[in-house]
Amino acid sequence: MANILIVDDDPLIRTLLIDSLTPLDHSLMVAETLSECLSVISTGKFDLVLLDVNLPDGSGLDALPDIRRVVSDPEVIIITGEGDAAGAKMAIEHEAWDYILKPFSLEKIILSVGRALEFRASKQIFTPAPDSVFDRSNIIGTSPKLTACLYQAVQCAGSDADVLITGPTGTGKELFASAIHQSSRQKKHNFIVVDCAALPEQLVESVLFGNVKGAYTGADAPREGLVKKADNGTLFLDEIGELPLSIQKKFLRVLQERKFKPVGGTDEIRSNFRLISATNRDLHQMAEDNEFRRDLLFRIRTIHIQLPSLKECREDIKPLSLHYIHSLCTHHGLETKGFGPEFLDALESYDWPGNTRELIRSLEQAILANVDSSMIYPNFLPPHIRLHQIQSSLKIKTGSSIPAPDFNSADTGVTISLPRELLDPIAPLKQVKIYAAGETEKLYLSRLMTVSNGDMEKASALAGISKSRLYSLLKTCRTDVNE
Amino acid sequence: MDIIIYSQPDNPQKDILLKTLSEFIKPVPVMVFDFDGLFCQLRSRVSGSAIIILLISHEEELEQLMEDRSRLFNTKCIVVLPENGDDLAMKGLALHPRYLGYADSDFSDICQVLEKMMNKHRPSHKTGIWGFCGR
Numbered sequence: 001m002a003n004i005l006i007v008d009d010d011p012l013i014r015t016l017l018i019d020s021l022t023p024l025d026h027s028l029m030v031a032e033t034l035s036e037c038l039s040v041i042s043t044g045k046f047d048l049v050l051l052d053v054n055l056p057d058g059s060g061l062d063a064l065p066d067i068r069r070v071v072s073d074p075e076v077i078i079i080t081g082e083g084d085a086a087g088a089k090m091a092i093e094h095e096a097w098d099y100i101l102k103p104f105s106l107e108k109i110i111l112s113v114g115r116a117l118e119f120r121a122s123k124q125i126f127t128p129a130p131d132s133v134f135d136r137s138n139i140i141g142t143s144p145k146l147t148a149c150l151y152q153a154v155q156c157a158g159s160d161a162d163v164l165i166t167g168p169t170g171t172g173k174e175l176f177a178s179a180i181h182q183s184s185r186q187k188k189h190n191f192i193v194v195d196c197a198a199l200p201e202q203l204v205e206s207v208l209f210g211n212v213k214g215a216y217t218g219a220d221a222p223r224e225g226l227v228k229k230a231d232n233g234t235l236f237l238d239e240i241g242e243l244p245l246s247i248q249k250k251f252l253r254v255l256q257e258r259k260f261k262p263v264g265g266t267d268e269i270r271s272n273f274r275l276i277s278a279t280n281r282d283l284h285q286m287a288e289d290n291e292f293r294r295d296l297l298f299r300i301r302t303i304h305i306q307l308p309s310l311k312e313c314r315e316d317i318k319p320l321s322l323h324y325i326h327s328l329c330t331h332h333g334l335e336t337k338g339f340g341p342e343f344l345d346a347l348e349s350y351d352w353p354g355n356t357r358e359l360i361r362s363l364e365q366a367i368l369a370n371v372d373s374s375m376i377y378p379n380f381l382p383p384h385i386r387l388h389q390i391q392s393s394l395k396i397k398t399g400s401s402i403p404a405p406d407f408n409s410a411d412t413g414v415t416i417s418l419p420r421e422l423l424d425p426i427a428p429l430k431q432v433k434i435y436a437a438g439e440t441e442k443l444y445l446s447r448l449m450t451v452s453n454g455d456m457e458k459a460s461a462l463a464g465i466s467k468s469r470l471y472s473l474l475k476t477c478r479t480d481v482n483e
Numbered sequence: 484m485d486i487i488i489y490s491q492p493d494n495p496q497k498d499i500l501l502k503t504l505s506e507f508i509k510p511v512p513v514m515v516f517d518f519d520g521l522f523c524q525l526r527s528r529v530s531g532s533a534i535i536i537l538l539i540s541h542e543e544e545l546e547q548l549m550e551d552r553s554r555l556f557n558t559k560c561i562v563v564l565p566e567n568g569d570d571l572a573m574k575g576l577a578l579h580p581r582y583l584g585y586a587d588s589d590f591s592d593i594c595q596v597l598e599k600m601m602n603k604h605r606p607s608h609k610t611g612i613w614g615f616c617g618r
């Protein structure tokens with residue numbers, strides 16, 4: 001897998017390139033301007049840059065020498081709308097791999113990318129990989145919000161400042177913390193994880209600071225705490241919002257003085273660690289409510305990375321799914337499975353409250369739902385996700401002008417509305433009947449799936465039809481909606 | 484949330500651990516006792532649907548687990564070490580466990596941590612300790 005930077009201000013070209021390179025399992029990042037490109041390239045580890053010439057803040061060709069000078073020395077493919085001899089000459093002089101004119105065919109791009117990467121791989125046999133660059137290879141996604149967080153992570157890796165990573169559960173806080181450590185000055189030392197949410201209050205202090213023999217009942221031996229184990233490395237305090245107030249005070253002192261006493265001990269122990277903390281809680285609000293020390297909060301957030309929820313980065317769902325379907329299938333000893341647009345549609349229309357963790361879990365459930373199938377279909381997904389897709393499709397269809405039926409109201413009936421076009425001018429009865437039957441079917445299916453909680457077995461029994469018939473009705477209803 | 488225990492069959496600590504766990508969490512478990520059994524089990528279930536307790540008796544077990552770390556996939560684990568050596572602890576911590584405990588304790592710390600971790604995952608399906616024999 002190669003790290004590729006796409007630099008183009010045209011969203012259509014970016015999407016086209018992302019869509020054609022994602023299946024090749026490369027890790028992609030995008031920049032829309034020259035300055036963005038130069039800032040990310042100086043700190044990232046890139047194998048290849050696809051560089052547009054006419055960028056809003058300058059010419060890509062002028063930046064070519066700077067791009068070639070960065071430590072990871074990426075290959076460059078120039079993509080230009082206005083080819084000219086001087087430009088081509090400059091590209092060749094600076095050893096650009098290729099000079100491609102727009103409009104281009106995807107085959108040409110894929111071929112050129114493949115060759116450039118082959119060339120780079122052969123070069124690297126002789127040159128060791130550069131050392132001090134940010135390795136984002138485990139972090140998938142190219143959405144603007146995730147990319148912005150990656151820029152920050154790159155800066156964190158280059159400094160020793162304490163970092164606070166916030167964001168909803170499952171958004172990759174631990175993943176980012178580990179990536180920062182792996183690319184930092186501390187990388188040769190330990191990355192120590194302390195899961196504050198897993199530690200009962202009575203254990204936190206001895207886990208963090210250690211204890212001397214006999215410090216408390218059951219302390220039969222002296223133990224070194226995790227703060228000491230992180231000496232010269234990184235201490236990752238996950239769910240720091242769960243740290244009891246009494247420990248917060250002690251920990252603040254450790255951050256200020258870099259020394260502490262183990263439980264029951266009198267001698268001070270030194271530890272020089274880099275702190276990365278993470279939480280899904282609002283620490284400011286907790287400070288307002290006196291549940292988190294304000295002075296500790298200010299101390300730990302020298303750099304603050306706020307990770308977006310997955311629903312804010314819907315364009316990342318596809319590359320994440322491709323990556324995880326492959327690794328999950330490998331993990332479960334299966335051939336990598338394929339999926340069609342309707343599966344992706346189901347994934348992209350869901351809001352993922354549990355974020356990437358929930359996405360991975362749902363993909364895994366879908367893969368295991370039918371291990372023999374070479375494809376994954378939407379009906380392999382957990383019921384609540386299927387249900388969500390069906391319901392949202394129905395909502396799109398009925399639109400805002402027709403209120404969604406309130407099945408819970410005291411009224412016994414539910415009405416459907418006929419659109420004005422059918423009544424004025426009056427349409428043939430047959431056409432109106434077909435329309436009404438279709439709408440009735442959709443309302444019925446929506447209610448059926450709600451009542452049966454997305455359970456196809458139960459739904460088909462209630463409806464008195466076979467599961468395959470039900471599935472085909474749901475599918476038709478969705479296709480109809482998407483048209 | 485299920486609990487899966489990895490232990491070599493001849494590790495005497497496993498019986499004490501099981502007894503202590505059974506006082507905290509019912510029903511009483513059967514257990515996973517070797518690498519093959521553990522990984523076979525992990526391969527057949529949705530990752531993250533269990534907490535694994537890795538009851539270590541020898542350093543080599545940790546080394547082997549470290550080598551096969553990717554096979555643990557997204558599963559949260561607790562590491563229990565036989566003794567207080569620095570090297571051993573570093574190897575255990577490299578697995579990024581949610582908690583590192585020692586077999587010379589009465590395991591009540593492990594139970595407290597487990598309880599807290601499982602509370603966090605509630606409501607989910609019924610909790611039970613279970614497992615199977617590897618070979």
Ligand SMILES: Nc1ncnc2c1ncn2[C@@H]1O[C@H](COP(=O)(O)OP(=O)(O)O)[C@@H](O)[C@H]1O
Pocket residue numbers: 138139140141167168169170171172173174175176278320356357360557
């Ligand atoms: N951008 C991403 N690319 C690849 N995997 C991701 C990404 N974000 C999260 N994950 C995966 O999602 C799961 C949950 O991530 P984690 O870092 O534990 O989340 P958090 O600490 O925010 O709860 C992990 O398996 C992690 O590897």
